[in-house]
Amino acid sequence: MGFTNVESQVELIKEISGSDPYKCMKCGKCTASCPSYDEMDIKPHQFASYIIRGDIDELLESKAAFKCLACFACIERCPRDVQPGRLVDAARQLQERQRGGDYMQPEEVPELLAEDLPQQLLVSAFRRYRR
């Protein structure tokens, strides 16, 4: 499926995330709750605005989505049920689906492996970093 314009990508994000960015009232509780805040170039509360504005290119360039720990604190606390984590994850998926997942290359893996590394870590990381 080819993406031709911004609009269809915005729609895709809304569809994948199943959440409505227009419900966001910019209270920032997600950003206040996020453990990865300092790592993110686009902050959790900004995802809604990026999607509403259609700044897809910037979203696709951003590494913020890969910094999300999937800890669901923002989803738990969002007073507007925007579920920012879902928007973040949708942006991540859009990147991976378009680029085939280049955040972590297979060749990186062996050197990252440690003796005591649990399988859970590997599968989780693969799920998040690769398509």
Next chain:
Amino acid sequence: MKYSYYPGCTLKNKAQDLDRFARASAAALGFELVEIPEWQCCGGVYPLGTDEIATKLSSVRALNYAKEQQQDLVTLCSACHHVLKRVNDDMKNVGDIRTRANNYCGFEEPYQGETRVLHFLEVLKDVIGFDELAKKVVNPLEGRKIGAYYGCLTLRPGKILDFDDPENPKIMEDFIRALGAEPVIYSMRNECCGGYVSLKDPEFTKTRTKMIFDDSTGFGADCLITACPLCMYNLNKSEASSKVPVYYFTELLAEALGVKEEA
């Protein structure tokens, strides 16, 4: 009492302690964890995308198997617990996912979220009862001040997992009390340890785990317990863990029940 049991990848491997102490304790408490045959990995993280079906199928199969056995499905690992409960919720409440997943799986009778998924701790709390558990303790862990580390995957989103109050949980504290020890309540107990990010950015995880240790020891904890192999890994990477050991909750349970050696 028999439960279908979904161990998950890590418990067969790096987190065997979590598994074997649980089985031994279960036997001591009079129930049995029957491992379901040919289970497949849950994937570790729940696929949030509304259009992701394939990644949920392994969970659906496990859930359906338990349904066919007419048993509740018990897990120990936080991640498996999280994924199974959420996929189960999808199968119950999200028509699109239910239809498509059933189309893939082709069960005799469509699976509609009938299975009850329980974390091992929920079995202790709701089926055995912590009061009853306390009566079965033979080696009370007296004098120990234990910090429960919940992490994120057991608790959130509270509405779907329905495990405990996601902001102020107390099930592990009650568990600790039942074992005869003193629980230490601290704010960081439901804050993320850094999760899978430790693969690419171990330094980041270390700052997270330091905060967790600082907070829990600040309140007097002399050790921590967890239900999650990934949390265990990340916490153990912290220097603080040399002074404040981290245990799987099942290990302390087995110890208190006096079955640690047999396990």
Next chain:
Amino acid sequence: MQELINRLKELIADGTVVRAIGWKKGDMPYNPEPAYFEKPEDFDNFVYDGFCGANLSKMMIEAAKLEGKTAVCLKPCDTYSFNQLIREHRVNRENTYIIGVGCRGKLDIEKARKAGIKGIKSISGVDIEGDGDVVFDTIYGEKKMAYKDLMLDRCHVCKGKDHVIFDEVIGESKDTADADRFEEVIKIEKMTPEERFAFFKSELSKCIRCNACRNVCPACSCRKCVFDNTKFDSQQKANVDSFEEKMFHIIRAFHVAGRCTDCGECSRVCPEGIPLHLFNRKFIKDIDTFYGEFQAGKDPEAQSPLTDFTFDDLEPKDAVGRGDK
């Protein structure tokens, strides 16, 4: 029966009552008719046997308006209807002397016919006191049938042997129930919608609108039936329009819902043999399921389920589709 006749004569003689309502012999041994009795010679035709199925309680609406008291013979199940009429202020209890008559089940001549008994000359063994088989003397010879096999369907779901209201009781009664009252209803509920529809369509299409069901029904006691007044018919056309035709039995069943005692007279009198009680019994079953068991006429003080409610009653959406679950 003789005890009953003697007592009725005595009541008239001593002035307790002016007249009595009972059954008199019909042109055939199996079709006695409701009748008034005043003079001693009237009682020559008096009969009370297994074929006296008619519920006489409704007759008391008019009879109790007459000068002086009227005695009425009521079987146990009839007394429920009478109680219901009291509840609705339709009969004057003061002007009524109720003789609870014994009953061991009433008979349905159709059952004999279906069993191939024809050319009946006389019938014995239908006395109220007896307990043997029914013997038919026919032009083809003598035929026997067990009393039970000849009973009306309604008697197989008998409400019990007790009269719920009476001044005196004459004769023994028997609880003849040996079937589940809602069996037929449940059977229909289990059909597919298409089957149900086909069933009722074929049954209702037999109706000739003779109004026998309405006329006999003790709950259908309106001075003027809604089907005979123009209040609902905006066009004021002739009484029978298509609306009535299509909906008559449903509306009638709804009108008596919560008031119908399930006496079964509607089905007994229907010349086309339409099982009309299946409508009433469906309402009764629903009322029992939704709002708790209720037997109309059991207690004249009890509030009818349709003029009552609780705060957390079943929602209409939950009243349907129950069979699918």
Next chain:
Amino acid sequence: MQKIGVFVCHCGTNIAATVDVKKVVELVRYEPGVVYADDYMYMCSEAGQEKIIEAIKEYGLTGLVICSCSPRMHEKTFRACAEKAGLNPYMVEVANIREQCSWIHKDKEEATKKAVILARAAIAKVNLNTPLKEGESPVTKRALVIGGGIAGIQTALDIADAGYEVDIVEKEPSIGGRMSQFDKTFPTLDCASCILTPKMVEVNQHPNITLYTYSEVEKVSGYVGNFEVDIRKKARSVDADKCTGCGECSAKCPLGKIGNIPSEFDRGLRNRPAIYMPFAQAVPAVPVIDRENCTYFKTGKCGVCAKICPSKAVDYEQQDEIVTVKYGAIVVATGFDIINLDKFGEYAYNESPDVITSIELERLMNAAGPTGGHLERMSDHKQPKDIVFIQCVGSRCDSEEKGKPYCSKVCCMYTAKHAMLIKDHWPDTNITVFYIDVRTPGKNFDEFYRRAVEQYHVNYIKGQVGKVMPQPDGSLLVQAADLLDGKQIRMKADMVVLAAAIEPNPDVRKIATMLTASIDNNNFLTEAHAKLRPVESPTAGIFLSGMAQGPKDIPETVSQAGAAAVKVIGLLAKDHLKTNPCTAQCDTLLCNGCSTCANVCPYGAITYDDVQVMDHGLRETRRVAQVNLALCQGCGACTSACPSGAMDLQGFSNRQITTEVDAICR
């Protein structure tokens, strides 16, 4: 056959843009009974009404159908217009082709078709309309005010001053409500009790006001002008006539020191005895015994208060008493409370005594409060140095289980007030307010907020707090975001104050049900019209005052209280009210006298009489239903319960409704 005129309104373009008005006129012209049909730009205007009147006169119209907006909007207008032309007002029917047609449909052809059908139904109905005459009912010249907070007090005083008798029913032992708990009020920083106490005293002394404190409304029957209310006066266990309010009993109650009974008035920040007055200025100044906690009531032992009472006023035997009073009008002033914060575990309200609500802060700052007005932490009684305020805790929340969708309206202002008062007393306190938006519409309101920033240097940060974490050293770590600076903040605080969302008093649902007054999804009472009838309930004779209707501050509450009073006075000033003529009617020839209808009548309007009837030449005495037209409110419950069809409802008769059904299904 009626002679019907049909008038189709354009409502500017409101209707005409989606409904082809001319076509409607064309199509309804040939409906049975219609002798005239026309359209006009604004049917409700002076000129529009003139057109109707002229047509009535010129064509001798006997019935009108107006195709326009909802009958709830202008039915009255058109009825009055018909009456002006000498036509019975109940010969008018309105076809709602705006709210139920033009405003919700886009396709013009479809909307036009539907408008014609709605018009046809109305025409068919008018054909069966009969002239109706309004009855009259008397007005009981006494008002009931439910709730004795500032809203109820003001309403009662205004009504009483106009010369009418008013009763106040207050469930607590004293009137005063929430305002009596407050320390100061915005935006002028008046002392709350300094301005409220005189009003409470005035209520107590007013010859036209009767106070029922520690009392609850138990049952309401009747209707506008003629309500009958059962009031339960809960047993105080103290004889109010003998009690002098000396306070000896409370002072000596052994449970005062050891009882651990949290004071409701002080929001649990201190304990109270079992026999108590909620606060010193309570009106009436008569204590009550809390029987659930009192040792005497629990064990039969103690009895200290009775022994030491100098005036022998303590009466353990006192029973609840029910009084029944008649009223012409009822005002609901049941006020508000704040939401339960159990669902906001992230703010550690239940975990830390130093996380408090704003109402608790009011008590802590009040000179008569548990700390004597000295601001201190409940954990260690130290004065807090760093205070964080969190706004919108549970307000503007999408999730129903957690919070409320609305803005609580008063929090921004009272938080600015709190910040300033604290800075005024203890200038070296650091105050940070985390807000989502600062909302200060109101006279002198924004100036007030700016003073907090400019004069008092209160630190306002845009961004909601994510989590409050109690620290090992006893402080609180607040993790928040500064959205404008793009920073995540982790700051230590000694105290955190939560601006919890307000919600209507939980009792209001019960009361609204008794009054049959409608309430909205948030349990606020609904007004008859959001703009034009803001202090009236849609239920006639019920009026709204204060927070029960929606979030508002004290000045607004007092204005609304006055407005409600004016509406009540307007009602009580009338000797008679016109009654709805759409009442039930019994056809004695059809009635069986079965009592089914009386069983369902909510007003007890149906009785049975033996009447002489002539039926087909036969004279007979029959028991038949009689409708008391003064009591009947026209609900029609009897009509659908009646098995014989004898009961019918004027204006909504069986035939009228079936003919509408027929017209729609034609």
Next chain:
Amino acid sequence: MPMNEENKEFRPLIVAFCCNWCSYAGADLAGSSRLSYPADVKIIRVPCSGRVNPMFILRAFERGADGVIICGCHPGDCHYSTGNYYARRRMALLFSMLEYIGVENGRTRVEWCSAAEGAKFSKTMNEFCEKIKSLGENVRLGDLRCKN
């Protein structure tokens, strides 16, 4: 686009009985909030849901209605205190009877809708129309007669 009989969309005929105090006002609110629902719905104003005689519903069906919906105040909120409670029982029994004689469930519905619930009103009507559309024309009740 030329429309022939076959691809012409089925437009149901739906009668809605709305009580004056809650649902009719709710419908008005839906209107003034411009929350649309299909024109197939035609509203009849009644004072109370308790006024709705089962005869009206049967008559609507008999005259060709494909669906009938009754809207009233929420239980507990009836303007006349109790009317909707009686309506609730009456309709539960009627609906169950209609189902019993083989009429499809879903052609009848009761919905409690307050004056403040314009959005709910519109949503309900949209849903109900969809449901009736999926059931198609109401042939059965039109067909049910006593005499051929």
